[in-house]
Structure formats: structure tokens, C-alpha cells
Amino acid sequence: xxxxxxxxxxxxxxxxxxxxxxxxxxxxxxxxxxxxxxxxxxxxxxxxxxxxxxxxxxxxxxxxxxxxxxxxxxxxxxxxxxxxxxxxxxxxxxxxxxxxxxxxxxxxxxxxxxxxxxxxxxxxxxxxxxxxxxxxxxxxxxxxxxxxxxxxxxxxxxxxxxxxxxxxxxxxxxxxxxxxxxxxxxxxxxxxxxxxxxxxxxxxxxxxxxxxxxxxxxxxxxxxxxxxxxxxxxxxxxxxxxxxxxxxxxxxxxxxxxxxxxxxxxxxxxxxxxxxxxxxxxxxxxxxxxxxxxxxxxxxxxxxxxxxxxxxxxxxxxxxxxxxxxxxxxxxxxxxxxxxxxxxxxxxxxxxxxxxxxxxxxxxxxxxxxxxxxxxxxxxxxxxxxxxxxxxxxxxxxxxxxxxxxxxxxxxxxxxxxxxxxxxxxxxxxxxxxxxxxxxxxxxxxxxxxxxxxxxxxxxxxxxxxxxxxxxxxxxxxxxxxxxxxxxxxxxxxxxxxxxxxxxxxxxxxxxxxxxxxxxxxxxxxxxxxxxxxxxxxxxxxxxxxxxxxxxxxxxxxxxxxxxxxxxxxxxxxxxxxxxxxxxxxxxxxxxxxxxxxxxxxxxxxxxxxxxxxxxxxxxxxxxxxxxxxxxxxxxxxxxxxxxxxxxxxxxxxxxxxxxxxxxxxxxxxxxxxxxxxxxxxxxxx
DNA sequence: CCTACCCAAGTTTTT
DNA sequence: CTTGGGTAGG
Numbered sequence: 001x002x003x004x005x006x007x008x009x010x011x012x013x014x015x016x017x018x019x020x021x022x023x024x025x026x027x028x029x030x031x032x033x034x035x036x037x038x039x040x041x042x043x044x045x046x047x048x049x050x051x052x053x054x055x056x057x058x059x060x061x062x063x064x065x066x067x068x069x070x071x072x073x074x075x076x077x078x079x080x081x082x083x084x085x086x087x088x089x090x091x092x093x094x095x096x097x098x099x100x101x102x103x104x105x106x107x108x109x110x111x112x113x114x115x116x117x118x119x120x121x122x123x124x125x126x127x128x129x130x131x132x133x134x135x136x137x138x139x140x141x142x143x144x145x146x147x148x149x150x151x152x153x154x155x156x157x158x159x160x161x162x163x164x165x166x167x168x169x170x171x172x173x174x175x176x177x178x179x180x181x182x183x184x185x186x187x188x189x190x191x192x193x194x195x196x197x198x199x200x201x202x203x204x205x206x207x208x209x210x211x212x213x214x215x216x217x218x219x220x221x222x223x224x225x226x227x228x229x230x231x232x233x234x235x236x237x238x239x240x241x242x243x244x245x246x247x248x249x250x251x252x253x254x255x256x257x258x259x260x261x262x263x264x265x266x267x268x269x270x271x272x273x274x275x276x277x278x279x280x281x282x283x284x285x286x287x288x289x290x291x292x293x294x295x296x297x298x299x300x301x302x303x304x305x306x307x308x309x310x311x312x313x314x315x316x317x318x319x320x321x322x323x324x325x326x327x328x329x330x331x332x333x334x335x336x337x338x339x340x341x342x343x344x345x346x347x348x349x350x351x352x353x354x355x356x357x358x359x360x361x362x363x364x365x366x367x368x369x370x371x372x373x374x375x376x377x378x379x380x381x382x383x384x385x386x387x388x389x390x391x392x393x394x395x396x397x398x399x400x401x402x403x404x405x406x407x408x409x410x411x412x413x414x415x416x417x418x419x420x421x422x423x424x425x426x427x428x429x430x431x432x433x434x435x436x437x438x439x440x441x442x443x444x445x446x447x448x449x450x451x452x453x454x455x456x457x458x459x460x461x462x463x464x465x466x467x468x469x470x471x472x473x474x475x476x477x478x479x480x481x482x483x484x485x486x487x488x489x490x491x492x493x494x495x496x497x498x499x500x501x502x503x504x505x506x507x508x509x510x511x512x513x514x515x516x517x518x519x520x521x522x523x524x525x526x527x528x529x530x531x532x533x534x535x536x537x538x539x540x541x542x543x544x545x546x547x548x549x550x551x552x553x554x555x556x557x558x559x560x561x562x563x564x565x566x567x568x569x570x571x572x573x574x575x576x577x578x579x580x581x582x583x584x585x586x587x588x589x590x591x592x593x594x595x596x597x598x599x600x601x602x603x604x605x606x607x608x609x610x611x612x613x614x615x616x617x618x619x620x621x622x623x624x625x626x627x628x629x630x631x632x633x634x635x636x637x638x639x640x641x642x643x644x645x646x647x648x649x650x651x652x653x654x655x656x657x658x659x660x661x662x663x664x665x666x667x668x669x670x671x672x673x674x675x676x677x678x679x680x681x682x683x684x685x686x
Numbered sequence: 687c688c689t690a691c692c693c694a695a696g697t698t699t700t701t
Numbered sequence: 702c703t704t705g706g707g708t709a710g711g
Contacts, residue, residue, distance in 0.1 A: 058701075088701050112701090201701050267699065368698050373702085430688045533701065565699045587698065603699075 010290050011035045015042050020284040021254040023234065023275065027319050028304070028609035029295030032257050033066065033569060036230055039255055040070045043228055044079055051081035052227040058236055060086055060533065061389075062569050066232070087241055089533045091204040094222075096525065101218055102207050107197045108412045109529040111396060115141055115200050117417050122188045129181045135162065144186050148202045149269035151239040154186075155179060164593060196414045201533075202240065209244035223251040233568065234258030234278075238269035242281075249282055261308060261315045264565060264603045266595065293319045295571050297326030300615045303655050304608045307647060311601055312594075319609070329608075329615035331651070333660040337371075337579075340618050341378040343661060344576055347616070348384060348559060351574060359385055362559045363572030365607045367584055372561050375578070379559070389562035389570075395531055399499050399507045400514060404528070406487045410474050411524045413441065413450060425494060426462060450474075465490075480527045481519035484511075564607045575611030580604065581620040582646040597645055604647060619648070621660065 007015060011031055014024045015038045026032040036055070044050050057063040063084035071079040085093065092109060099105030110118070119137040123130040139162065147157035155175055163171045193200065199207065211218050229248050231237070235258040237245070248254060256278070263272040279285050293301055298321040308315050334340040344364065351357040364386075366372045372388065379386050394400065402425055408418035416438060423434035437457040444453060451467035451474075458466060469490045476482040488511050496503045521527035562570065564577075585604050590596030608615060 060701095086701065204701085264699075268701080370697060424688095428688070432687060563699065589698070599699095 006034070007031075007038055008292060010288065010292070011038065014288045014290070015039045017255070017286070017288070019286055021249065021282050021286070022256070023278040023282075023285060023287045024255070024257040024290060025275070025287060026257050026259055026290040027293065027317055028259060028262060028606070029293040029319070029571070030290035031292075031294055032232075032259070032290065033062075035290065036232055036255070036257055037066055037069045037073065040066070040082065040230060041073045041079070044070075044074060044082070048227060049081075050079050051083065052225060053082055053230065054090065054226060054228070055082070055084035055230045055232070056087055056090060057084065057232040058086060058568075059566070060089065062232060065569075086533065087244065088201055088204050089530060091208040091244070092529050092533065094208055095199075095204070096529070098218075098221070101215075101221065102211055104199060104203075104207055106412060106525070107199045108408060108415050108418075109204065109532055110198045110200055110417065111532050112141075112201075113396060113401070114198075114417045117420075118192055118196075118198070119185075119189055121416075122185055122192055126185060126188055129184050133178055133181050133185075135178070135182070140182065140185055140189075143182065144189070145200075145202055146269060148206065149238045149240045150271075151243070154183060158182065192416075196416050197412055198415070198417075205240050205244050209240065209247075212247040213243070219247055219251060222248075226252045228253050228255065231256040232258075233262075235260050235263040235272045235275045236265040236268075236270045237274045238265070238271055240269070242271070242274050246281070254282065254285075261317055261602055262568065262606050264568075264599060264606060266599050291320065292322050294322050295612055296609065296615075297321055297323055297613060299326055299328050300608065300611050300613075303329050303615070303651075304605055306652070306655060307601060307605055307608065310647070311598055313598055326613055328654075329611075329617065329656045331648070331656040331658045332616060332618045333621045333658065334618055335621050335661075337374040337620075338378070339661065340578065340620075341375040344375060344578075344618075345378050345382050345384060347576070348574075349382070357573060359557045359559045361573035363567065363570060363575045363610055364559060364561045364578065365564050365567055365575065365610065366561070366578045367564060367587070367603070369563055371579055375561065379561075385558040386561050387558050389560060389566040393532075394510070394513070394517075397507070397510065399495055400510060402495060402498075403484065403487050403491055403511070403514070406469070406473055406491070407480075407483055407524060408528055410470070410477065410483070411528055413446070416442075423466075425491070425498075426466060427494070428462065429458070477524060480521050480524055481515050483524070484515045484518045488515075564603050567610055568606060571610050571612055573612050574614040574616070575607075576616045576618065577604075577607045578618050579620060580617045580648060585647045586645055591645060601647060617648075617656065 008031070011034065014022065014035055017039075024032070024035060026035065040053060040055060043053060055063060055066055057066065063086060067079075067082055067084035070082055071077075083090075095102045095104050095107075116138055119141050123137050123140075143154070143157050143161050146152070146161055147154055150157070152160070158175050158179060159165060159167070159171065163175065192198075193203070212222070226248070229245070229252050231245070231254065234256040245254070258272075258275045260272045260275050263270055263275075274281075279287060296304075296319075301319040301321050305318055308317060332340075332343065334343060348359065348362050351362070352359060364372070364375065366375075369388075376386070376388070395404065402421060405418040405421035405425070408415050409422055412418075419438045419441070420431065420434045423429050423437055424431060429437075437454070440457050441450060441453050451471045454470060455463045455467040457463070469487070472486050472490075473483050476486065492511075496508070499507050517531060518527055521531065560570065560572070586597040586600035590600055608617075
């Protein structure tokens, strides 16, 4: 069937928009993704060059999905050269594609772990300054990143992140006192990044946007290669991303979609003014709205609408279901996490066996990655297949980074973090010796071959072994998969020993997958940069690569466990939202900050609107009764325990069906007598 | 100077 | 229950 026939009038109007720039304001479940897909297909069908269309999303997963679906809707291979990417990986591609323009071609992209490592190094080198601060390296990085993403100055960024936005005299005094020291450390960090040819995630955007802003030639070059820019999740763009986008107003046609009620990334500087002020900021722009919800039954939308109505912010939104009425959502009270997890497992197994639902019809959502640990343990025990979205990525696992460190130094010999990691991997080399060896290599400035230097700096057989390994890997520079093979062959013994606790169970199987992943890249630089920015999900502890990377179909039917933040754009027949308890919604972190509370409300809103037919909300009774037993605290107005702000405090009766589960003592009583245990058997003392 | 072991603390959300 | 910091022994 043709895509066009699947669109409603509003969607079609957006898809066939013929003006310059368009913002589509689309509520949850109103066919946002379908519209962006249809727009791309429409453009290509009407003669646009697919290689001059760029789709931008926030996750690689979303990008891949959109591109695949556009291609599937087009005859033959018409959409073959269509490109979809995250903001970050798109910038990375541009940096690689135009090495002279951006001048950062041989730089190494570093992930947050590496950034932290680098910041720790810097803090160590400036211990006299660092010791005066009671701010940890991670927090320094947060301030740095926040400042660059929001375009705020250092003082304001410190205020927002370290002092929760306070503006009193004491805060002022403290900020003035610590700011110079923070500045020293951040400058040192920047200097080190430059020396070692590193780009952190923010740099990717900054390098490109700075050049585009300053350089007319750059704009001209890009305008020759780009006609249409399609941006998903516009409400989550931050000032830095806006700065990146704004030169493209002149260069090409913008087609942006977003929903202010789903803006949940303000901690990363997201600014929904990019949506609200679109018309003012973008000349020749139009704004269209999509309002009909195709995803959920009306009962599910009723709860979601109710939640937004309670907000002091006016979202001007009432989702209406096209599909009509269905089951009333369920609100389940449990007394602890294990009970919750077991109930969820029961429910899924029941749906699977009795109701003809598949595992993949279930989506389980949680505020934090951490919270799903119990659930995962129960799922493993009860053999329910699952994938987790969000959280640690495949390439960020320690054992993978150990191996990749070798590839990184081959790619960029200035990469100190990788050098330290690689060298300390070997028995007998610690941090101190590693930095000494590194100093020799860096001081040589590429005059001597690195294997020779290695052999000179490391005495004995180890030196020869390490030098040979480096040499062997370097020889295969074009073939990334081969390099992984060689590295693994030499390092597997050491890896097995280092991670002996869970080597067989958890880690060993990752390396064949790493090789597959490596094989899908044509150059080492791409593998290291792009691979880092790519999502590889984990299934029952083992990595699962997206379909474009892995040809063989893995077991497809699995429950999806996701953080709410990673679940944007997902939907499922049955959706279970975990632990919607006081102190969690809103989170106890945000109790004294109205903006944070409202962001949490939107987080919950995103979660609720994922469900198609069956919505189940769980919460912990322990924390509910804690609230009620305390009544209204006498010191109201100071520290609250969340009772006043808890989102579900006054949920109207008809909106959800409540159920409370407790331990079932009966089944314990009826259980058969256990057999007697005798530990003295099997031993003859004579 | 390296490693292994013990004890303590503390857990949002993502590219 | 994992991570990190600190210490003792090699």
C-alpha cells in the first residue's frame, strides 16, 4: 500500500508542504514518525536527490528505523543514498568527509569515561588547585558540558549545576571563590584535549557549528550537498544544537517535528523555545499541528491528559483517540521490588501463554537504569527474553575498551588515555611505568617507529611481545575486523585472567560480536568514532547489534526494558511503567525546583503515552503509607517528603483500576513438608 | 612501584 | 550490590 493513503489530512498537508521551512507540532502518538518518513519518501518521489536529504534524530536507533522505513516504502533502491544520523554522528561524518574544512580529521572521539579519565589526569596534575575545591572531576565535566551546550557563561553554569540555581549572597560569594580554580582546571582540560587530538561529544557539534558560522566557504560547500534537513524531536534540541542548525536556514529547507510536552532533556540544556519561538527565529517558516492520536485507547489518553492538566504549564493539549475506548489502566500497589518484578513476570507469562501476546508486545519503562536490576534478575531466572535500551553501551564495557585501546593508539599515537589503558593491561606495568613509556613515545614525535620505542622502553620478553603485537595490528590498518582478531589473539589470555570472575558467563562472547561490528566499518577511524556513537543494546547480558550491523536475525521476540528517556518513539501493546512512587515522580532530587518537577511530569507523560492497549502503572506502597502516616508536616514549606507534589496523590477514581498485592501466606502453608536435610551423610569417620 | 584485597559509600535521565 | 579509595605486602 502506498504511504500517502495511510496519512490523515493534517499529516498529508505537512508531508506535501511546499514552503521553505516547517515545524510540525505533534502530540504523542499522532504519527510524528510516520509523517517524517512520508515526508522523506515524498521528497524523493518528487525528484529530490536522496543523498541531499539529511535526517537528524537523537538516537541512532531512531535514525536507522526512519531510514529503513523510507527505503522500504520506495520502489527499488531509490532511497539508497538517504542518510540518517544523530546530531553527533552527522557532525562526525562531516568532520571526516571534509578534513581540510574542519581540520580535525585524525582526532579521536572520546566517550564520557575517557573524558573523566582525562579530567582526573588534569586534576592530578594541578593538585594544588584541585585540592582546594570540593568538586569532583565528574562535576567539573558536567559544568563544562552544560556551559557549552547552553551557551551560558561559567558563573551561571556553576550556579545551575553546583548550587541548583540559587542567587543569594552566600552562593554568590562561594561562586566567586571557586570560579577561578574551576577555570584553571577546565582550561587545562581543554589544552590536554587539543594536545592529544581528542574530540569529546560536545566538540563534535562545536567544531562544525563554529566553522559554519564563521566561514562562508563552508556554508557554500554544504549548500551544494544538502537540500533538505529533517529534524526529529525538535523539543530536545539545546542552544548548541540550535546554533548548529541555524546556518542551515540559509542553506536548505528545514522540516522539524516536535512536542513541547515531551521535552525531557533540560539536564542536557534542551530548550523548548526552539519549538515555541520557531516562527520568530526562522524567517519564512510555518507551523502545523497534528492532534489525532492513533496509538492509544481513550482510557490511556485520559490518564495522560489528566496528568498534563495538573501542570501549571499550559501545554494546550488534549489528546483524542481515533481508536476509541478500551481497557481502564491498572494501578498496582506493591510492597517491594521483588514482588513487583515477580508480578510483572507473571503478567507477561500469562499474556504470552493465555492471551496470544508475544514477548515483544511488552514494553517496561523505568525512571532509571539502576531500578531495573531486580527485574532483570527475575527475568533471567524465569527465562523471559529481554533487551535493555539505554545505559551502558557495548563499546563502553571495560573488557572491550581494553582491546580497543590498542586500535586507538594505532589510529592516533597521541591518544594518552588509550596508551595508559593498553600499557597497564600487561602484567607488571602500572600507571607510573605506563606514563614513563608514554613520555618516551610522545617526546620522540614520530621520528622512530613505535614498536622499536616500545621494545626499548619495556625490558625483557614483554617488550618484544608488545612491540610485535603493535606491529602486527598496524600492518592490517585497512581491515578493522582483522585487527580485532589479532588483538584478541594476543590479549585473550590476559583478558580472561583480568575478568576471571565473569569471563565465561558475561564477557567472552562479546568479542566475536566486536569483530562483526568492526567488519561493518571500512576504516579504523570510522570504527573508533562512529562505533562509539552507535547503540548496541544488551540482551540478557549479551550484546545485540542493530539489524543494519548484523545480518543474521537474532531471536526477535523479546520484552523491551527501557529507561523512559530511551523510550521516546517506542510503543507497545502492553506498557508497564515501574515505580511511579512518591520521591520518584517527581524525583526527590527535584523537589525544590519547579522546572525540574515539571520536567519529571513530562517524563511520566512520555511513559504513559507509549501504551497502545494496556497500561499498567506500579508503585511502592511503603512510600505511599509513609506519606499518609505523616499527614501534613508541621514544617510545611521547608523540606517536603513529596506528598504535596506526588503526581498520583489525587488521581480520580474512575481513571485507573487500583489493585494491591501482598504476600500469599496460604500457598506457603499448603506447601508440602520439605525433606529433611542431612549434612553428615557421605562421611565415614572410622 | 605494582597488585590484590578489604572496607566504605551511594546510586537520574544521554550523545 | 557495585565502584572506589586506601593499605599492606611483594
